[in-house]
Amino acid sequence: MEDTKREIERKYEAAEQAAVPDLDGIPGVAAVRDEGVMELDAVYYDTPDLRLAAGALTLRRRTGGSDAGWHLKLPVAPGTRDEIRAPLADTLPRSLERLLRSRVRREDVVPVVRLRSRRDVRHLLDADGSLLAELSVDTVHADRLTGGGKAAWTEIEVELADDADEAVLDAVEKRLKKAGIRPSHAPSKLARALAETGGGPTEPPPAAAPGTAGHAVLAYVREQIEAVVAHDPAVRREVPDAVHKMRVATRRLRSAFKTYRKVLDRRVTDPIGEELKWLAGELGVARDEEVLHQRLSDRLDALPDTLLLGPVHARLRVHGLKRAEEARRTVLAALDSDRHLALLDRLAALLADPPLRKAAAHDAPEVLARAARKDFDRLAGRIDRALALGPGPERDRALHEARKAAKRARYAGESARPVLGKPAKRFVKRVKAVQSCLGDHQDSVVTRAALRDLAVRAHAARESAFTWGVLYGREAAAGEARERELPELWEWASAPEIRAALSH
The missing domain is CATH 2.40.320.10 (Hypothetical Protein Pfu-838710-001)
Structure with a gap:
């Protein structure tokens, strides 16, 4: 032991x-x-x-x-x-x-x-x-x-x-x-x-010249690959927040492959991206359960005793433990699989022989700024579509798609920050605020679904479902509040000077 x-x-x-x-x-x-x-x-x-x-x-x-x-x-x-x-x-x-x-x-x-x-x-x-x-x-x-x-x-x-x-x-x-x-x-x-006594590990020669887009993008890609590799044992050891950090690294890496398709050949990166999507999904089972359980616990703790009817804390604890155990088994099965091992092999091969395209030789500021602007424009299109819809499930789905676009734009800004400096920092700050708003809304949508499930289980066990209904109403109000905040927040985040700051 x-x-x-x-x-x-x-x-x-x-x-x-x-x-x-x-x-x-x-x-x-x-x-x-x-x-x-x-x-x-x-x-x-x-x-x-x-x-x-x-x-x-x-x-x-x-x-x-x-x-x-x-x-x-x-x-x-x-x-x-x-x-x-x-x-x-x-x-x-x-x-x-x-x-x-x-x-x-x-x-x-x-x-x-x-x-x-x-x-x-x-x-x-x-x-x-x-x-x-x-x-x-x-x-x-x-x-x-x-x-x-x-x-x-x-x-x-x-x-x-x-x-x-x-x-x-x-x-x-x-x-x-x-x-x-x-x-x-x-x-x-x-x-x-x-x-x-003979030398330690050797660094491979740089695949692209300093100052070029290829050099900047590969530095970011290498950082994310190293994070995926480094967090693997931490996840196995159940180090706090390790699942989240490993999942973020897979998402950042997959996002970089999409953002920098002019730099890295998508014929190589697209198949790897699909495997990263699989890994993020397997990790997501555990991470989403962590977030959901904490959110529900916080919501219950915030209620006065007069609104706590039935064994709500016990039901939530049992519900959380069961789902956490299932999620843990899912994650470990993924990390122990041949599929994960093959993904790690492909990531190592990508670093050993990067699939650079012609744009990789261009100046880094120009290429990275253009890529960030493109991702920002993609986000703008999804925000506009979501805001044009009326309240309901379709709008919820559109806001979730906008959230994913915001995350990709934010990652683009973060990857460009070592090259672009303060303009990229301001860009990331505003996009992150939009992402946070959209993330809170999506968390509310997911939490409401979980609350309905808890209410159904409580009713079937002849327990009161009142408390779960109260929380459902509060979550619905929280989601609506974030929707109301979004138009003004987006106007601030999409001010012309933010996009213009990334012009080179």
């Missing part, structure tokens, strides 16, 4: 036999306790082309110390990683193998580096004797196991204890710097070992 630990640490360069300065008197530190020396032996695994290292992941099998076993470290932020631990075994545990799937795809992981470390450990304690941080001096010997060389170095590592204040790390760093000890340039032992 694996467990997870949030690891917040800082690494420092140290000469061999480094003299750690006196740590007494550091703010908050009441005592420093010597924990002795331990011998650690770790073999690091990766694909032959170092895909894990390229994504700043590390996978090791370590013996020695208090946490022997398999460790997978996933980046969270600079200096922060989640370490997933599994018991020591001869082969890679299946639980960790699944978390690597989006990175390694069909490749096997093999031993690439062996690190043997002599670790001298000290615990920094507060006045109550609770652990604040662990400081270790590591003397490391690295052996490349795939035809490389050897390396050796000494480093100092300071790791924050669970729930401790990160200010402790700042105070320790200040003391180390006064002693002439500087932060390490290597983000991890593995990164340093690879660099010093």
Whole structure:
């Protein structure tokens, strides 16, 4: 059974036999306790082309110390990683193998580096004797196991204890710097070992010249593909908001393929886009249930007790749990499928050999601004159509289509922002406001359908359906209010200067 630990640490360069300065008197530190020396032996695994290292992941099998076993470290932020631990075994545990799937795809992981470390450990304690941080001096010997060389170095590592204040790390760093000890340039032992024993993962040469549309579009596409890959293990681990972030990345990527058809050959991107649509749909089952359940819970909590008739909270809880479990199974089945694996292969192939068209060689500002204006004009047409319809299901559907167009226009503006700067920022701000209004309206439509279903189930169980009816009425009023806001909001968002700002 694996467990997870949030690891917040800082690494420092140290000469061999480094003299750690006196740590007494550091703010908050009441005592420093010597924990002795331990011998650690770790073999690091990766694909032959170092895909894990390229994504700043590390996978090791370590013996020695208090946490022997398999460790997978996933980046969270600079200096922060989640370490997933599994018991020591001869082969890679299946639980960790699944978390690597989006990175390694069909490749096997093999031993690439062996690190043997002599670790001298000290615990920094507060006045109550609770652990604040662990400081270790590591003397490391690295052996490349795939035809490389050897390396050796000494480093100092300071790791924050669970729930401790990160200010402790700042105070320790200040003391180390006064002693002439500087932060390490290597983000991890593995990164340093690879660099010093034969080289780490290599960056492919740029497929398009800087300043061109191809260069700008591929940078955005690469960012979204990396997000899809990176959020895969987070979704499997049920990290909060991971499903939403992965779904957004698939949508942004699919939208970019449509927006930049003058730059990327649609004969390649259209089939990939269809697979991205499938993946977003599978992820959407879970995400939509999350949003719906939270909205219904908030609406119930806002009602006075006098309007709560029957076991409404219990019914909503059971309804939400059942649908959440079904959604979870749907998502995991999708991520474990051959179809998802094939999609990841195609995304990797697209980056390796981008299907660039003639416009990819043109100046980026001109091409990206034109594409954003085109998506904005598409949004305008859908808004006009929706506003011309009377209230009812047809208008609801038209407003939903306008919402999707607003999302695409917003993504176009976001992708163009590194090139176009402030004009794109203003464009995104206004389109996002329209999208938010349309999104609230669509959420109201979906929520009303769910409320009707809850009312029918309550009635069938001989419970009062009154509360669900009250909420239905409030949702209908909320949806109508957003419809009334839209014309004025659209007039502000579609002011001539907004579109003109994207002219090049």
